[in-house]
Amino acid sequence: MTPAARVQAAIEIVDQVIDAATTGGAAADTLVQRYFATRRYAGSKDRRAVRDHVYAAIRLCGEVPPSGRAAMLLLADRDVAVAAAFDGSTHGPAPIGADEPRAAPGLAPAWLEAALIESGLPREALPPLVERAPLDVRINPLRPTATLPEGEPLPHGLQGLRLASGTRVETLDAYRDGAIEVQDAGSQIVGLALPVSPGDRIVDLCAGAGGKTLALGARMANKGLLLACDTDRARLQQLPPRAERAGVTIVETRLLNPGHERAMLADAVGVADGVLVDAPCSGTGTWRRNPEARWRLDAARLARFVATQRQVLATGAALVRPGGSLVYIVCSLLDAEGAGQVASFLSDHPGWRAEPPDLPAGRPHGQGVRLDPARDGTDGFFVARLLAPC
Numbered sequence: 001m002t003p004a005a006r007v008q009a010a011i012e013i014v015d016q017v018i019d020a021a022t023t024g025g026a027a028a029d030t031l032v033q034r035y036f037a038t039r040r041y042a043g044s045k046d047r048r049a050v051r052d053h054v055y056a057a058i059r060l061c062g063e064v065p066p067s068g069r070a071a072m073l074l075l076a077d078r079d080v081a082v083a084a085a086f087d088g089s090t091h092g093p094a095p096i097g098a099d100e101p102r103a104a105p106g107l108a109p110a111w112l113e114a115a116l117i118e119s120g121l122p123r124e125a126l127p128p129l130v131e132r133a134p135l136d137v138r139i140n141p142l143r144p145t146a147t148l149p150e151g152e153p154l155p156h157g158l159q160g161l162r163l164a165s166g167t168r169v170e171t172l173d174a175y176r177d178g179a180i181e182v183q184d185a186g187s188q189i190v191g192l193a194l195p196v197s198p199g200d201r202i203v204d205l206c207a208g209a210g211g212k213t214l215a216l217g218a219r220m221a222n223k224g225l226l227l228a229c230d231t232d233r234a235r236l237q238q239l240p241p242r243a244e245r246a247g248v249t250i251v252e253t254r255l256l257n258p259g260h261e262r263a264m265l266a267d268a269v270g271v272a273d274g275v276l277v278d279a280p281c282s283g284t285g286t287w288r289r290n291p292e293a294r295w296r297l298d299a300a301r302l303a304r305f306v307a308t309q310r311q312v313l314a315t316g317a318a319l320v321r322p323g324g325s326l327v328y329i330v331c332s333l334l335d336a337e338g339a340g341q342v343a344s345f346l347s348d349h350p351g352w353r354a355e356p357p358d359l360p361a362g363r364p365h366g367q368g369v370r371l372d373p374a375r376d377g378t379d380g381f382f383v384a385r386l387l388a389p390c
């Protein structure tokens with residue numbers, strides 16, 4: 001592909017991303033993959049260049065841009081190579097018209113910027129929310145290996161590596177052998193908020209594909225029971241093969257029927273030493289990876305997340321034994337989903353108390369701890385540890 005054709009492809013993909021973000025369609029990553037699935041002529045360098053243009057344009061636009069071309073013109077104002085690609089060649093974009101409108105530059109939709117500031121995030125912490133994320137892997141102590149890939153040690157004393165961006169992790173021997181798992185440093189840190197010991201009974205209520213479940217299994221040295229639940233079959237189905245690769249043998253998965261979680265967990269009520277609630281959320285802390293997510297969110301969607309979080313937190317609390325721990329995590333920096341959610345829980349659940357976790361990064365926020373990209377170099381998270389009455 002010529003440089004101009006790459007920019008034209010990026011414009012077309014950003015048009016699809018805009019459409020998907022406003023109609024609840026697929027994520028940008030999926031759209032990029034689908035675009036190339038039908039264009040076999042594009043080589044790996046073409047794909048990487050197009051993807052880079054797509055993400056660079058998305059990162060620049062806080063509000064939903066009027067079109068892919070308007071977003072790419074904003075990028076062209078900052079990147080001479082992109083500007084030069086508007087040359088009117090056969091597969092390239094038409095030349096830039098005099099006074100042709102650009103998308104507005106910004107960090108996030110105005111209402112979200114305001115909500116983040118109101119949630120105590122300093123203004124200077126906003127730009128790093130949409131900067132490119134590093135590629136972090138956790139080293140799995142259950143699968144020691146001599147073939148770890150080259151990378152920087154992770155910050156905050158974590159057992160992991162920061163790999164060169166663009167590394168195809170799934171092709172590495174260490175990955176195939178289960179010695180490493182892709183997991184952001186922040187995600188590794190917040191998982192540590194749940195105290196676990198070999199032999200414990202632990203429930204990971206929103207386990208998804210098991211990123212945090214596998215880390216818990218390793219910390220439990222494969223002794224005890226780890227019940228991993230989720231309402232999403234496709235995500236939960238990924239867990240058993242991942243656990244097998246990682247050598248985690250104590251996981252039992254349970255697919256929950258939305259609205260019937262309590263009944264489906266009746267046998268687990270009041271017996272767990274610890275419950276992890278890594279709740280579904282708006283993902284404002286993960287815009288570095290999914291920058292178009294800020295175009296998807298609106299007040300109604302946020303309110304639905306808040307309602308679901310409240311419900312999963314209450315479900316999780318019912319499973320904890322007297323004196324046991326409930327850890328609540330969201331990858332969001334909005335207080336409505338983090339500090340505010342925990343304050344509501346404590347007022348609705350007399351006898352429960354918060355005990356701030358001692359973590360290697362982050363700072364106290366409300367009754368928990370918050371991590372953010374600017375100050376911790378991780379995705380953004382809020383985490384709280386809640387103790388059940390004895």
Ligand SMILES: C[S@@+](CC[C@H](N)C(=O)[O-])C[C@H]1O[C@@H](n2cnc3c(N)ncnc32)[C@H](O)[C@@H]1O
Binds near residue numbers: 231232278
């Ligand atoms: C933040 S993700 C979990 C990520 C996962 N713990 C990890 O570390 O990779 C939140 C998960 O909550 C699940 N979920 C949504 N509603 C739920 C419910 N009512 N009960 C249990 N899980 C739910 C979603 O399907 C999603 O997989």
